[in-house]
Amino acid sequence: MPGVPRAVPRLPRLRRLAPCGALLLVASCGWGGTGNADDGPAPGAPTGVTARAGSATSVHVMWNAVTGTAAEVSRYEVYRGRTKVEEVPGSERMVDVTRLRPSTTYVFTVRARDTEGRLGPRSRAVRATTPPATEADHSAPGRPGRLRGRAVGARAVQLSWSAAKDDRGVVSYEILQGGSKVHSVGGGQTAAVVTGLRPGTRYAFTVRARDAADNLSPASPAVRVTTPGRDDGASTAPTEFRAGTHRGDDGAYYIDLGWVPPRADGVITEYEIQLDGRTATSLVFGGEPPRDRAKHSFYAGREPGVSHRVRIRALLPDGTWGGFSAERTVRTGSPR
Secondary structure, three states: OOOOEOOOOOOOOOOOOOOOOOEEOOOOOOOOOOOOOOOOOOOOOOOOOEEEEEEOOEEEEEOOOOOOOOOOEEEEEEEEOOEEEEEEEOOOOEEEEOOOOOOOEEEEEEEEEEOOOOEOOOOOOEEEEOOOOOOOOOOOOOOOEEEEEEEOOOOOEEEEEEOOOOOOOEEEEEEEEOOEEEEEEEOOOOEEEEOOOOOOOEEEEEEEEEEOOOOEOOOOOOEEEEOOOOOOOHHHOOEEEEEEEEEOOOOOEEEEEEEEOOOOOOOOOEEEEEEOOEEEEEEEEOOOOOOOOEEEEEEEEOOOOOEEEEEEEEEOOOOOEOOOOOOEEEEOOOOO
16 A cells, blocks of 8 residues: 555535536436437336325325336336326335325326336226325324334345324324335234345334324334345445545645446435545435446545545445445545
8 A cells, every 4th residue: 555544534524516417415406308218118017016095195105116127217107097196216116195085095006217218107006095084183193012023034024013002093004214114004904024125234113103184103112123144245335446636726635536336226326435444425416316437526635645545335225335345545646
């Protein structure tokens, strides 16, 4: 390793605003163009579509990822009858359709649109009936209790809990992984299986109850489950990682990074950069995140001849961190 590593203070988090397609700490900007529908086959129809009432005025719709397409899925479109009512990024597999009428049956379908703008066929239609409305119900259900979890193979976890109490009745239960909702079941169920997980990974789950008036209970105490198997991170680490430095017009030195994002079930927008074994900055891509090659530069100080070790990892669509890239050593003032 060239030079002698020197301790540096943790660098501040980057908060520089940029236009669409550039790096932002808060993603903004819409999706890209529609592409050319004649460039290749459209995505297939989503499978495993389910719809379940979440309250008297909402329905929770879920589906499986569409894979094996000519281009990656950029978003999913959810239809109520023939009307598009929701649109979510390709990394998501569920949505709550709201502003519905109580005691009404609705029909839902889902379509996938790829990064080239091609729109696939509709999924099979599924039906859900919202329960009757309740009058002047401002009381949330009690907290679900005794949450338990166990791994079911290397990629799934089975959860069970005790029923929450509510003066009008629980309509649905929501399962959260970390702070994100990942599943929903009817109010008569007190068990669920969460799939699409990674081997050798520790997950934290909570459950909360929802009644017909959309009152939401506090989350249950968390249960932590580790899936069996070994995950060395190689399959989820950025590849072809390169690092160099340059001197800016302001006289300061910057570290330049380039990498290929890991292949994952969904779009990757967030990364963590480690410098000399410590987190230097986190970054989020706004607009359409890069899929083939990503680049980023960040401030490294004004002193020449300082060596740094740098590596990067991605926040995966399932909410867990992937493996680190190979570590590279750079020196300020040295050519790339």
